Amino acid sequence: MTVSSPFFAENQDFLSETLNDLTPTPPTNEIQLDNGCRVTRIGLGGIQVIPDNSADNKQLIFSSAIHGNETAPIEVCNQLVNEILSGQLTPKRPVLFLLGNPNSMRIAERFVEENLNRLFLGKHSAPGKSPNLETERAKQLEAWVDAFIEETNQDASELWHYDLHTAIRGSHREKFSLYPYVPNRTPPKQQLAIMQAADVKTVLLQATPAGTFSAYTSVKHHAESFTIELGSVRPFGQNDLSKYQAVKTLLCQLIEAKEASIPDQLAEEVDVFEVCHEILNTGDGFELHIKEDVWNFAPFNKGELIWNDTQQEYRVGEATQYIVFPNSKVPKGQRAGLMLKKQ
Template sequence: MPHTHPVLADFLSFTLSHHPIDIVKGQLTNGVHWHYLGDGILEFVPQHGSDQSLVLSAGIHGNETAPIELLNTLVQNIATGEQPLAVRLLMLLGNVAAMRQNCRYLQDDLNRLFDHRHQKLPDSPEAQRAANIEEAIAQFFDAASGKKYHLDLHTAIRPSSFSRFGLLPYQSRPYDAYLLSLLERCDLGALLINHAPAGTFAYHSSQHHSAESVTLELGKVQPFGQNQLAEFAGINALMRAMVAGTEPTTAAQPYKTFKVVAQLEKHSEDFVLNLPSDVANFTAYPKGTLIATDQGYEYIVSHGEERIVFPNPKVKPGVRAGLMVVEVNN
């Protein structure tokens, strides 16, 4: 790619290397306009525009490398024209400061600070980043004229009964039928439906921009270069179809659906998670099991069976320490 701008040749390296230039833009030979909007934020618009808008984000947790690598390769393929582009596309690398240090976050979990919750933590480095990202997607979605989609790509920090799963944010409006049909075609084992507002990026884009949004957990955290990208073939094919404005060719596969019934509340440093520290996501517990305790608080399984997802007793007080989910019959 002799004439490819460094932004497009290696979006990740360009982002990580602290370029003093904040805004760079150009046009590809196929007419696609691209626009680097600063720190890990890159917009593509087809020559004649589009009424479909798509946000693809990764690295909201800085050490979740596999989806970052997928997006980086996607940018390269758009730049060469190998990957067709038929939608307005915003690619976003989330916690760039944490990515530079290969850690999940510096001070606060960025994926708890959206929905304007960063305003309560003005001194956190993640609060500034959450504000930047909220502003970038507001500008992008405010200029949208039709359907809006957002896939927020993650990898989990612990083993899971389902190596890939999706999490739909709480919505008072119905979920988009087309998004649900797409999610059947990217090799997910499970889909969780959240029960309440949250400070996640997917909740933010859904709630504040009426985007059809989903958080996707795609296997386990590994260092850069050590990901088995074949594990991500399903989601990669889906993203590429959405970018090209075509239907994915993957056959539909059923997944299990779960709804969130509760979140574990960490009120103080006395919080105790009554489970092994390496418990896998989706481990099931029968009615009556004591899951967690804190000052004046205990969580006991009240449904016939509940499963735990994202348990993390080390979060700061006031932050959710896990979700409890039950399977729903489709």
């Protein structure tokens, strides 16, 4: 399979050009593949693929590198782009690939100045907010999503967005996903079956609004969106990508419009958790009684003290609760962890 003109610089691909800041912008680059797909480089870390004839009204967004040191999903998405360009994979739906935070990718850090995954849905421009690399990138990502939706929108269209991450700590459930909070909404059985097919056997239902990227597409574009945690942070080149074969296969099925082969009965094998308490750093005197190295989904029993400040405390109620994302170092007012209960 050949393309009509070179798309990347010599010996480069989507990932390496993004790391090396080689993507020309503006203008954007665009080519048409022999199968009719139009591939457009919309800017640094952004590529969209529009098939000549879509199989249906679904649109796909696969994002990674919202945290720059979470490299395995980045490498998986890079493989998918390479396979599309080489003709190994023929998209039957519009798909947008986004590498969220190139600046943090280059320094192999979670972020440069501020956690990008707290800055969507207008939080990048909140009153008193000082601009930084992450606030500007959040605006750019939102604008790219909006433009993609506008260009590919059709009657009865459906947007599916999977924001792919890896965790900074161990987990008793290695792969799990978070379903953003939208009032009066629950994940469809089909989406739970898709998670199971990707070897993501645990879904966490968020209970309050958030400023995450998946929340942006859920709230603004009514997307079926998930933040998906797929394992542990590793440097580029040190990931065992065989552990990610299930999710790669699933993404290929979605790109090729073949997910109908996934039986809805798989949804019954997914464990669903819901947030029963959001831990916030309340300020002076706040103390989180969770060890810094505790794993996600660690259980806590009735009466155990989770946090306190000078005026209040939180203890586990009658049923066992589980912790995810504990972090005592977050600034005042930010989330220091989530307590869950199993449905």
